[in-house]
Amino acid sequence: PLSSRCCAPSGAAPAMNCRAEVLEVSVEGRQVEEAMLAVLHTVLLHRSTGKFHYKKEGTYSIGTVGTQDVDCDFIDFAYVRVSSEELDRALRKAVGEFKDALRGSGSDGMGQISLEFYQKKKSRWPFSDECIPWELWTIKVNVVNLANEQERQICREKVGEKLCEKIINIVEVMNRHEYLPKMPTQSEVDNVFDTSLKDVQPYLYKISYQITDSLGTSVTTTMRRLIKDTLAL
Amino acid sequence: AMDTDLSSQDRKDLDKFIKFFALKTVQVIVQARLGEKICTRSSSSPTGSDWFNLAIKDIPEVTHEAKKALAGQLPAVGRSMCVEISLKTSEGDSMELEIWCLEMNEKCDKEIKVSYTVYNRLSLLLKSLLAITRVTPAYRLSRKQGHEYVILYRIYFGEVQLSGLGEGFQTVRVGTVGTPVGTITLSCAYRINLAFMSTRQFERTPPIMGIIIDHFVDRPYPSSSPMHPCNYRAGEDNGAVYPSVEDSQEVCTTSFSTSPPSQCVFTVTKAHFQTPPPVVTDTLKVPVVGLAFSHQLSSSRLSYQPAALGVGSADMGYPVLFAGGLNAAHPHQLIGPGKEGGVPPAPSQPAHGTQADQERMCTPLDGVHYSAATPSSSEDTETVSNSSEGKCGSPHDLLETIFIRKVGAFVNKPINQVTMANLDIPFAMFAPKNVELEDNDPMVNPPESPETESPLQGSLHSEGSSGSSTGNTHDDFVMIDFKPAFSKDDILPMDLGTFYREFQNPPQLSSLSIDIGAQSMAEDLDSLPEKLAVHEKNVKEFDAFVETLQ
Numbered sequence: 001p002l003s004s005r006c007c008a009p010s011g012a013a014p015a016m017n018c019r020a021e022v023l024e025v026s027v028e029g030r031q032v033e034e035a036m037l038a039v040l041h042t043v044l045l046h047r048s049t050g051k052f053h054y055k056k057e058g059t060y061s062i063g064t065v066g067t068q069d070v071d072c073d074f075i076d077f078a079y080v081r082v083s084s085e086e087l088d089r090a091l092r093k094a095v096g097e098f099k100d101a102l103r104g105s106g107s108d109g110m111g112q113i114s115l116e117f118y119q120k121k122k123s124r125w126p127f128s129d130e131c132i133p134w135e136l137w138t139i140k141v142n143v144v145n146l147a148n149e150q151e152r153q154i155c156r157e158k159v160g161e162k163l164c165e166k167i168i169n170i171v172e173v174m175n176r177h178e179y180l181p182k183m184p185t186q187s188e189v190d191n192v193f194d195t196s197l198k199d200v201q202p203y204l205y206k207i208s209y210q211i212t213d214s215l216g217t218s219v220t221t222t223m224r225r226l227i228k229d230t231l232a233l
Numbered sequence: 234a235m236d237t238d239l240s241s242q243d244r245k246d247l248d249k250f251i252k253f254f255a256l257k258t259v260q261v262i263v264q265a266r267l268g269e270k271i272c273t274r275s276s277s278s279p280t281g282s283d284w285f286n287l288a289i290k291d292i293p294e295v296t297h298e299a300k301k302a303l304a305g306q307l308p309a310v311g312r313s314m315c316v317e318i319s320l321k322t323s324e325g326d327s328m329e330l331e332i333w334c335l336e337m338n339e340k341c342d343k344e345i346k347v348s349y350t351v352y353n354r355l356s357l358l359l360k361s362l363l364a365i366t367r368v369t370p371a372y373r374l375s376r377k378q379g380h381e382y383v384i385l386y387r388i389y390f391g392e393v394q395l396s397g398l399g400e401g402f403q404t405v406r407v408g409t410v411g412t413p414v415g416t417i418t419l420s421c422a423y424r425i426n427l428a429f430m431s432t433r434q435f436e437r438t439p440p441i442m443g444i445i446i447d448h449f450v451d452r453p454y455p456s457s458s459p460m461h462p463c464n465y466r467a468g469e470d471n472g473a474v475y476p477s478v479e480d481s482q483e484v485c486t487t488s489f490s491t492s493p494p495s496q497c498v499f500t501v502t503k504a505h506f507q508t509p510p511p512v513v514t515d516t517l518k519v520p521v522v523g524l525a526f527s528h529q530l531s532s533s534r535l536s537y538q539p540a541a542l543g544v545g546s547a548d549m550g551y552p553v554l555f556a557g558g559l560n561a562a563h564p565h566q567l568i569g570p571g572k573e574g575g576v577p578p579a580p581s582q583p584a585h586g587t588q589a590d591q592e593r594m595c596t597p598l599d600g601v602h603y604s605a606a607t608p609s610s611s612e613d614t615e616t617v618s619n620s621s622e623g624k625c626g627s628p629h630d631l632l633e634t635i636f637i638r639k640v641g642a643f644v645n646k647p648i649n650q651v652t653m654a655n656l657d658i659p660f661a662m663f664a665p666k667n668v669e670l671e672d673n674d675p676m677v678n679p680p681e682s683p684e685t686e687s688p689l690q691g692s693l694h695s696e697g698s699s700g701s702s703t704g705n706t707h708d709d710f711v712m713i714d715f716k717p718a719f720s721k722d723d724i725l726p727m728d729l730g731t732f733y734r735e736f737q738n739p740p741q742l743s744s745l746s747i748d749i750g751a752q753s754m755a756e757d758l759d760s761l762p763e764k765l766a767v768h769e770k771n772v773k774e775f776d777a778f779v780e781t782l783q
Contacts, residue, residue: 053277063279065286065287078367078372175358175409177357200275
């Protein structure tokens with residue numbers, strides 16, 4: 001089951017509660033990428049809409065989101081993702097960096113990757129825009145080393161089953177129909193959605209990760225902004 | 234009193250949403266059990282025809298079945314729409330795997346905005362359904378279907394019946410959406426007691442000819458399980474015969490199966506037929522040369538028993554995968570995603586206001602663009618590609634190629650004998666004609682490439698029929714749609730397949746011929762004592778080496 005709590009957003013206006021969900025997986029090194037992608041894509045499937053097209057009088061129409069099946073090579077598992085190559089590339093890039101960091105020195109094979117959905121609140125000069133998170137997904141990863149092929153085969157199946165549970169957990173959270181940002185006007189749309197992709201429109205999100213060293217402390221915190229608007233004055 | 238708060242326009246919209254939601258739910262579930270990867274395109278321009286802003290194709294037969302089951306009604310309290318997924322083996326055993334239930338309960342949410350919040354939440358629920366359909370056990374089973382078993386679906390409306398799922402079935406909730414007239418809930422009850430049907434059991438049997446087929450290889454059609462014979466025999470008696478693995482290897486038909494063909498003999502009772510018995514796996518309520526299947530839902534092993542015609546259609550499951558275009562004669566058969574019955578009328582889209590409090594109308598754009606597969610002509614060589622590049626092509630819509638596709642490689646029937654005339658009888662093309670097993674053994678006499686080209690094989694035979702191997706050629710054999718493992722149609726023009734066919738019967742190695750063999754053998758024997766002495770001297774090294782391997 002997911003552990004769920006509400007937390008005040010870090011370093012931003014405390015007006016809003018941000019719900020946080022944590023998932024944990026134990027995987028073999030070569031399964032890290034696929035497992036992360038499966039979870040992230042499943043979340044983003046639910047948190048992406050078609051492109052908005054605003055018309056006069058404040059009405060808008062919504063484009064169509066396509067989906068496709070993805071089979072994992074190292075896990076007995078398949079998942080559905082949004083049909084958007086840009087989005088897939090962005091996620092793969094982040095997951096790839098996470099995987100490399102996990103493999104790097106100082107890592108005990110433990111780390112976590114976070115997907116945060118936020119809203120931007122424009123501030124007047126000289127204050128910079130605030131990013132107010134409203135949903136935070138954290139995947140804690142524990143990389144295991146396996147001794148032989150038989151164990152690997154079992155791991156393929158076990159991780160597959162675990163991921164099925166995670167998908168069910170994610171869907172449960174999505175079904176609670178808790179806070180979602182209000183549908184924005186045309187002038188506000190970039191404060192709520194990532195409009196930089198050409199075929200779909202996810203809510204504004206950022207992905208970050210942390211690697212734990214063998215002492216249990218975080219040695220690397222890397223923020224990666226995956227949206228265009230990254231520089232705040 | 235329930236409806237007084239709901240404006241009539243809202244009520245109409247809500248009913249429409251629920252109706253199309255039900256239809257899309259069925260599509261998602263059935264498509265997720267076809268046995269192959271689904272891929273649809275995102276489109277930034279609204280098309281006006283994609284319900285819930287999701288690109289979900291509509292397989293016409295499935296829509297037809299769903300509408301038939303609903304009969305103009307909508308899910309309501311006590312009246313649920315259920316999609317039953319079951320598995321049927323080649324022996325005729327059936328087992329219910331899942332029941333997907335779309336239910337309505339009385340808990341109303343009066344405050345909710347119909348054409349805004351309800352619509353968006355229904356869209357979210359469909360996304361959840363897409364995700365959940367891939368994580369229940371039946372998904373993996375359905376991806377491996379084709380030879381030992383097929384996956385069927387059945388839609389019914391009314392009371393949910395879960396008794397066929399065995400003991401200890403589990404439930405997963407996909408989600409709920411509150412509306413002013415009730416709360417829609419979508420859930421799945423699935424069997425966990427797959428006692429006699431474990432996928433592991435299939436995986437243990439060794440593949441034929443050493444080719445391991447990557448069962449995620451793309452196929453131009455949904456896995457045509459009811460029509461896909463792995464092998465067949467002529468003159469067999471009642472269908473309780475199971476060839477051992479060795480036997481089936483001897484006849485070795487489609488080695489390109491996703492699961493070993495050890496038990497996929499489909500036979501029918503001889504007495505019922507004048508002609509050599511066709512091999513069928515028929516779950517449809519159609520007369521098959523005077524034969525019908527008894528639709529047994531128990532889990533015990535049954536020998537095949539022909540039963541009287543007229544099994545109630547309500548009892549029959551429909552193959553998830555299409556059985557070919559016998560639409561006119563057999564309305565229950567699926568045609569397949571390629572054939573659209575016409576462009577559906579554009580549904581009116583709900584309003585999306587920028588202010589959540591108000592509703593504005595959003596007119597659908599002109600020009601219904603249907604993103605589903607379109608019927609293609611015989612010149613169309615595009616194949617359905619489910620690659621992760623997101624390309625989505627159209628499946629072929631050729632009756633001829635449908636049937637050709639179904640006939641396994643090495644089957645002893647040339648393509649040109651598979652004509653429309655034969656299609657009156659389902660699966661008739663599988664009727665063996667003058668089969669002599671030894672002569673037709675493709676292990677000995679490799680098949681020749683087909684004489685005619687079909688668009689499906691366009692990529693395979695791009696250089697013409699070049700694939701004939703050395704050795705005896707058999708006019709009767711047709712190589713069809715050879716799909717070597719890990720090769721994709723859309724990347725290479727099947728060089729691997731051509732290569733394989735050309736080299737699969739190389740001439741004998743000279744060292745294996747008797748004379749030369751005997752000579753070198755004698756030499757080897759003579760030199761043995763020397764070699765042994767050398768090895769004995771180095772025994773310590775060998776031991777050390779073996780140690781490092783432990």
